[in-house]
Amino acid sequence: MVDKKNILFLNPPGKKIYIRDYYCSKVSKAYYLPQPVDLLMQTAHFNSDHYNLKVIDAIAEKKSVAQTVQEASAFNPDLIIGLIGSASLEEDVAFYVALKQAIPTAKIACSGDALLEEFDAKFKTYNWLDLIITNFYSNGPSLWFTDQADEAQGIVYLENEQVIEKIAKRAKPMDMAVPQQKLFTGNYRMPFANAEPIATVLTNYACPYPCTFCIMSTLPYTPRTAESIIEELKYLKAEGYRFIYFSDQTFYQSKAITKRVLEWMVEVEYGINWMCFSRVDVVDEYQLTLMKKAGCKLIMFGVEWAENERLEHYKKHYTVDQIRATFKLAKELKIQRLGTFLIGVPGQTAASILNTVKFAIEIDADYASFNVAVPRSNTSFREEAIESGLIDASVQVMDQSGERVTMGTGELTRDELQTIKNKAYRSFYFRPSYLFKRLANISNWTEFKAHVIEGTYVLKGIVKKNKED
Numbered sequence: 140m141v142d143k144k145n146i147l148f149l150n151p152p153g154k155k156i157y158i159r160d161y162y163c164s165k166v167s168k169a170y171y172l173p174q175p176v177d178l179l180m181q182t183a184h185f186n187s188d189h190y191n192l193k194v195i196d197a198i199a200e201k202k203s204v205a206q207t208v209q210e211a212s213a214f215n216p217d218l219i220i221g222l223i224g225s226a227s228l229e230e231d232v233a234f235y236v237a238l239k240q241a242i243p244t245a246k247i248a249c250s251g252d253a254l255l256e257e258f259d260a261k262f263k264t265y266n267w268l269d270l271i272i273t274n275f276y277s278n279g280p281s282l283w284f285t286d287q288a289d290e291a292q293g294i295v296y297l298e299n300e301q302v303i304e305k306i307a308k309r310a311k312p313m314d315m316a317v318p319q320q321k322l323f324t325g326n327y328r329m330p331f332a333n334a335e336p337i338a339t340v341l342t343n344y345a346c347p348y349p350c351t352f353c354i355m356s357t358l359p360y361t362p363r364t365a366e367s368i369i370e371e372l373k374y375l376k377a378e379g380y381r382f383i384y385f386s387d388q389t390f391y392q393s394k395a396i397t398k399r400v401l402e403w404m405v406e407v408e409y410g411i412n413w414m415c416f417s418r419v420d421v422v423d424e425y426q427l428t429l430m431k432k433a434g435c436k437l438i439m440f441g442v443e444w445a446e447n448e449r450l451e452h453y454k455k456h457y458t459v460d461q462i463r464a465t466f467k468l469a470k471e472l473k474i475q476r477l478g479t480f481l482i483g484v485p486g487q488t489a490a491s492i493l494n495t496v497k498f499a500i501e502i503d504a505d506y507a508s509f510n511v512a513v514p515r516s517n518t519s520f521r522e523e524a525i526e527s528g529l530i531d532a533s534v535q536v537m538d539q540s541g542e543r544v545t546m547g548t549g550e551l552t553r554d555e556l557q558t559i560k561n562k563a564y565r566s567f568y569f570r571p572s573y574l575f576k577r578l579a580n581i582s583n584w585t586e587f588k589a590h591v592i593e594g595t596y597v598l599k600g601i602v603k604k605n606k607e608d
């Protein structure tokens with residue numbers, strides 16, 4: 140009998156609550172910590188009949204560097220599939236150096252926003268790194284690990300000191316095995332979940348839209364088959380999960396597939412609430428109605444700005460009026476709406492940001508997330524920021540939550556941007572009518588607990604920033 144190889148899926152420890160998934164790393168600014176989706180999807184490609192599998196999510200399990208290295212060493216992995224983030228880059232690099240010293244025989248493969256370009260330089264700088272995963276949806280790492288790299292996609296590695304890049308392309312709907320959610324035992328939570336435990340599900344990879352500030356537009360959009368998604372939903376229900384976070388960048392993008400899945404959920408009375416991200420021009424009245432019937436509790440929409448010129452400049456391809464109309468429809472159907480807003484783009488003034496806050500209130504968003512623009516690798520937005528002299532081309536450390544603002548706008552300094560972001564949160568969340576509505580809508584203990592913890596996080600963040608300002 141052949142010994143099974145040991146595969147470790149690893150989210151490194153951190154001094155803060157880092158979220159490093161889906162090529163977008165940030166400091167969690169709230170009661171928000173889903174399963175790291177890159178690792179979760181990779182578990183679908185390593186069958187536990189053939190491998191011993193283990194997950195250490197040192198962030199969700201609150202493990203220190205020493206504890207993580209010790210636990211990883213005790214497992215003695217042959218392959219480590221890990222995450223690395225721009226928001227935690229220095230800490231992560233130091234961690235992997237220590238890990239490689241402790242387990243020199245383990246191969247290390249990493250996915251994350253810190254590794255998406257300049258591969259040659261990355262391998263030279265990080266000599267502990269054996270494989271870069273540029274598409275965590277694909278089975279590239281498992282093929283590479285079993286000496287079948289020729290057939291792989293979405294990976295980069297060294298062969299005879301040459302960088303070999305296996306580019307992933309847009310693909311037909313994938314028939315994927317069920318990701319092994321039960322391996323993830325940390326304290327996962329979402330502020331909008333009305334039941335626990337939560338599960339994370341990805342029904343498609345990347346995004347086909349061209350928004351120039353977003354890394355997702357540079358990745359090859361790949362859906363899953365309806366059958367593969369339904370299999371996973373059956374497994375999650377049988378395992379006792381009680382809330383689902385669909386972490387697709389744009390849920391309902393593949394119309395026929397999503398319709399089939401939602402109709403199945405209605406037909407079998409699936410009975411689990413869920414939330415997702417989508418676009419205001421992807422879901423219409425018919426689709427929103429079906430989503431509601433299938434258990435949708437909340438949709439997060441990327442609103443970004445209250446100005447058509449900016450929406451057009453950054454290729455969002457919808458208008459302020461479309462945003463208004465979809466928010467109104469979702470509200471009528473009693474689906475909660477979260478708007479995400481991007482502040483701090485080149486040339487943006489304080490007045491423009493405050494206008495954004497006014498717009499968030501006007502469209503009656505239940506929640507608002509004010510994210511600071513980040514010049515992500517491979518985006519034309521990054522080129523624009525470099526050309527305007529707002530950042531140096533060498534800038535690698537960045538954090539979308541705004542914990543560390545990477546660049547000013549030309550009109551506002553980095554410090555001013557921090558202050559105005561803080562003001563945006565205060566103006567949106569500290570309205571008496573808003574607070575009353577939130578409290579009145581709490582329907583159970585899980586929601587109450589999430590609101591109390593979420594509120595404490597927001598308050599702590601604001602008090603801390605006020606002290607710093």
Ligand code: SF4
Pocket residue numbers: 346347348349350353354355356388389418441
């Ligand atoms: S629609 Fe959203 S996820 Fe897709 S490219 Fe635009 S900003 Fe990115």
